[in-house]
Amino acid sequence: MPATMHYSRDNLWQIEQAGFDHLLLGKTEAIMALGNGYFGTRSAEEESYVGEQRDTLVAGTFNAFHPTEVTELPNAPDMWAMNFTISGAVLSLIKGTVHDYSKRLDLRTGELTREFGWEYEGRNLKFTFRRFVSKARRHVMASFVTIENLGSEDLTFQVSSGIDGRYSNEGSQHFTEGEKGLVEGKYLQMMPTTTQSGITFVQTVVHDVHADKVTSHIEIERRRILLDHSFTVPSGGTATLERRASIYTSIDNDLASHDVADMRAVAVGELDSIADRSFDQLLTESAGAWDERVWRVHPIIIDSDDFRDQLAIRFAQYHLHASTPAHDERMNIGAKGLTGENYKGHTFWDTEVFMLPYFAFTHPDIAKSLVTYRYLGLEGARNKAEANGYRGAQYPWEAAWPSDGEVTPVWGAADIVTGQATKIWSGFIEYHITSDVAFGVKLYMDVTGDLDWARAKGYEILLETARFWLSRLEWNGEKQQYEINDVVGPDEYKEHVNNNAFTNYLAHWNMTYAIDLIDSLHTQQPEVYAKLDEQFDLEALKAQLVDMEGKVHLPQPTAEGIIPQDDTYLSKEVIDLTRYKAHDTVGSLFRDYNLDQVNDMQITKQADVLLLLLLHEDLFEKELKLKNFDYYEPKTTHDSSLSLSTHAILSADLGKLDQAYGFFTQARDIDMGEYMKSSDPGIHAASLGGIWQMIVFGFGGVRMIEDKLRIEPHLPSEWQKLSFGFDYQGQSISATVDEKGLTLTKAGTGDGVTFLSGGEELTLTDTIHVPSGR
């Protein structure tokens, strides 16, 4: 049976792979990855295969392999692998006959189950593997194996399991070997340290085997400490093997001491303290934490013709929470979450533009941690600006530990024409990240109304980013305007362009917002004004902003109503992209053209002008949006997973609901879909944030316009009903949308909530119904 994804209307919490294929390991390693935000691990099979990718990534533990490399999340020693030798034969599903292979993740509980029958040269066995990463105890993971001997012969087993530090990040090893040993006669421990950042890990494993004639012996090899268990399973008999493990690191913010001896004692103490609880008890405890922290918080219910729509939002929420280091504001979300090494665990604009909205509207505490990370990154951003000859804060295109500053690698994939590695310009000239960060700060402040945070941290970011733009603008004497030249915009297929519309408009917004902020602080929060004035000389800053903002070149529509993506885009060659859009893998374009060639064609990687029209929808008329949508979408390859959700929301806004639903299902299937290779390097975290946005922003019609809440739902014809909820400035609001219209309910007794709908300003006090068609 070939490996395929299997979903069922009967279990809207389960994603399943049915059938095994050793060439298609990556998909479910990634989309069934386990995690709790503190650490994440890919769900590689217990037994080993060529091509497997085992990853255990602890948020924030960045390290640089060498001064020539940037920091990345190091792949920690593995504690999941188990290798079985059964009466002389190594368990491998490549050989023999495999029955009823099922690998499934219960999104609600975070439990991964892998189950199959295996017949091989007279052996007839059933294996059931269960595992989870505890949401209730951030350091703990556990696995439970049941082996049933269905054959007529008694079988002997050797099982090798423990801690294996031979893994690396694609060959770059981030850890010293570290001390290793056996504690209290049963706890395997290994204490590797990252080579550059000096973070010590304490990893501990303990086993419990129930079988006949169990013996064990320890193997300590280089970078490995394993227990080899030998036992017998008689014909018709069963054996079980449980393994519990934990990870601590010397940057953990829940430890009183980072002394290695203390950490070792804490690790052993925690495993000791749960020794009398069963696997199922620990799983129940963890599932309870998932329920309390995620599933009971503004649940989304979709009545759709396609049950996978419901599953998709749970899948998205599962991974957003498994991958977000909500426990530590020094950390942020990686582009692949904690599900793969790709993008090195780095944080991009993906957070602010694609994921932050979910957290701001549903988990404001987590959103606060995410924006605080940018506050902690101010120093690095100031340093980057200064190093480049600018002022203020220039945020790094890729961010790791806040003080790491810019960590975008310099070299990328091969150029098919020259055969040389391509230079990645984003770290140098993809300037829009700075206003994206400002955009996220504003979003957080508007949605939560968190004035304390704004005063302590948010305003400073908004002023420092505005100050950066002042220094970045270039005066064009001929045209008597400020320009931003030699940039990469959201469409990374265009390098070294001038006046990318998205970049210029967002820079301009950042400046005008700072002007308004200074004015408002002056009149409404004089103490805060006084404090910031010391740092910024606000009067002078405002004067300069006022002087320059009016002269910033904001690309205007052509006679045909098209906003040029940049100064030269519209003059470039147009080619038919159909075959590249249909292709299974992103980037298929680059088998035929190199980046220089693509640079000279009207080909857009992802929403660029269209994203501008979405983020600043109030600046543009619907007619203009329609024209630009029809112009740019056919030229867009959607090679970035950030593209489809933007198109879905925008087309929903524009009333193109069939098209919107089409984009929705495409985006939904980026990770969950049938194609078994697309998620190999890890899940697409921004796209998962996009799933929530498509539902709540796109079809639910929720939006922040300037600083006002607007709710204008428009369900696609495939959906009969949508229920969702969100927090807004301290109030908890539930929404239901169906053919009759929108019903909002506000919990608690707080002030009424004012919102826009159909051009009217309404106020929600308890419950309000807005009939459809308004």
Next chain:
Amino acid sequence: MPATMHYSRDNLWQIEQAGFDHLLLGKTEAIMALGNGYFGTRSAEEESYVGEQRDTLVAGTFNAFHPTEVTELPNAPDMWAMNFTISGAVLSLIKGTVHDYSKRLDLRTGELTREFGWEYEGRNLKFTFRRFVSKARRHVMASFVTIENLGSEDLTFQVSSGIDGRYSNEGSQHFTEGEKGLVEGKYLQMMPTTTQSGITFVQTVVHDVHADKVTSHIEIERRRILLDHSFTVPSGGTATLERRASIYTSIDNDLASHDVADMRAVAVGELDSIADRSFDQLLTESAGAWDERVWRVHPIIIDSDDFRDQLAIRFAQYHLHASTPAHDERMNIGAKGLTGENYKGHTFWDTEVFMLPYFAFTHPDIAKSLVTYRYLGLEGARNKAEANGYRGAQYPWEAAWPSDGEVTPVWGAADIVTGQATKIWSGFIEYHITSDVAFGVKLYMDVTGDLDWARAKGYEILLETARFWLSRLEWNGEKQQYEINDVVGPDEYKEHVNNNAFTNYLAHWNMTYAIDLIDSLHTQQPEVYAKLDEQFDLEALKAQLVDMEGKVHLPQPTAEGIIPQDDTYLSKEVIDLTRYKAHDTVGSLFRDYNLDQVNDMQITKQADVLLLLLLHEDLFEKELKLKNFDYYEPKTTHDSSLSLSTHAILSADLGKLDQAYGFFTQARDIDMGEYMKSSDPGIHAASLGGIWQMIVFGFGGVRMIEDKLRIEPHLPSEWQKLSFGFDYQGQSISATVDEKGLTLTKAGTGDGVTFLSGGEELTLTDTIHVPSGR
């Protein structure tokens, strides 16, 4: 068909594995490893398997992964792997049906051939892989693949091949990623640099594919540069794929410039220059170099009841030459040659005691390079002595780059009782290495008569090592004797013992030899004496040596005639070792006892007292040797591959020829035998030197006694005739031994060669026959 070793009387140059087993990859990866002394590579299969160990090791390129680790030979980017996808199915011999799998190494030419039929889901193919590392061009390697489509369907192929730098040494990565790219549209190049020692590698690969519809595209990933070739092989058709590759490094002594650009140009230039020669032409050229440099030099012919005896000496010579960096005196032989990472490429006493004799007697130029390495190591040895509070030269137990000094790792395998890693004491207290080095120097000088080298380098080593012992001796006031306490002797199962006989006798020899040397220089080479006197103050040194040598405690036989291995050995418990001696794997003892426990028993890892009796045979009577042999051998586990050859030679000397032949076959089979796991970490280089010694020293009866050549052959009953040859002080001598006796022939017109045989001094001028029984 299970994987087994297969040898045939019909081809005494071939070792073969018949049948494939993915669990038994290590054996032939190692024993069929390719090399030319400049670099060596394990013969891993082209396609990938779990558990494979790919190694490409360039002699001398030591690097430390981290300050907490010692330097080791780094595993360079692989250039042998090829992964095949055949109409959608990945080639893997784990699945489908494999026919007539044969993997074989032609020892004469150095060609590796791997051949099999593979049927899988309708595909029916025959593959033939051929490869070699050029003996004629030290930087070059080549492989040639023939694919025959025996099935009825046309098949499409994708073959991925290039340079893969994701490999490491058991997880420790020694290289920066390095620049990589495509040169002249066809040469893949990668230029990684070792992280600590700063050695830059230039690795280059070029392909030539002959098939239908060939297309290719380049993949540049992290630490990888690959060409993916796609082509078609019609039913009944054939395709061929040739790959040539080269390695250069910035420590190469045959390069005029170590500038990377220059090295890249040299690499491309060399591959360009041989582009018009076929694979077979290049192989013939390489085989010619093997023939000229190895096989025509003193060939050994054994008429034996067991043809494997003949094969074994060729196997030994093949690997001794494949692994010995004869081209560069800054390098020496690793304990695993260049066939595996084990022992980190480090040089031990294995060189002087087990391998140097082969080279001194047959390839004096190589022997000179090996002893010169120790001369270059004097500085490190002086530093080690000084760091430990001693004088003179204390050689490192493990040596890497000469200036690295001591590189023995501090921690070893797990203690089965405590579960903690065991401390390796050899680097601290295994003192005998220093007199072993002196012993090797003397051997080289005696056998070659190379006075120039002796004057320039050898005498200095002999005096510095003697000076070390003066500072190392400890005065026992009670017994009025000098002792050497708290040592590890050759038997490494005894740590922290006092007065290990081997150590004390060799230290004493080192001192008395220095006295004789000073005397003889004074009278016979006054100019040399004068030069060394400046450095050593020879009169004072001699006075001190003379004063102390007579008081060195030399353990004397007990009443039963047993020389105690150390002060306490004979008082320890004796246990029955039968089951451990029979066990397949060395070290099986340590599944039942830990080192502390073994320390308290009369268990010896390898020849210790017996090695003393062999190396200094003139000091001891035959009767005493017999008693000690009978006492110690049953207590010896032979867990070191250095043990059996010593026992074989000593028992041959003692007239126990059946037993000697038994040891010989056991030693012969350490690598070549049927047991498929023993060579996984690499071949046993010292044991290979031992094979030559067992034949020429043991059965051929050749020996240096003091400074005199002795030849007293004694063939085992299984051998009808033995022919061998050697160089002695510039003269080339051939020997034949059969039932009639010994016939010696001297080539050329030089002086007669005086030698001892049967107690008489004889002189060989042209040919001499010594009848048996003398």
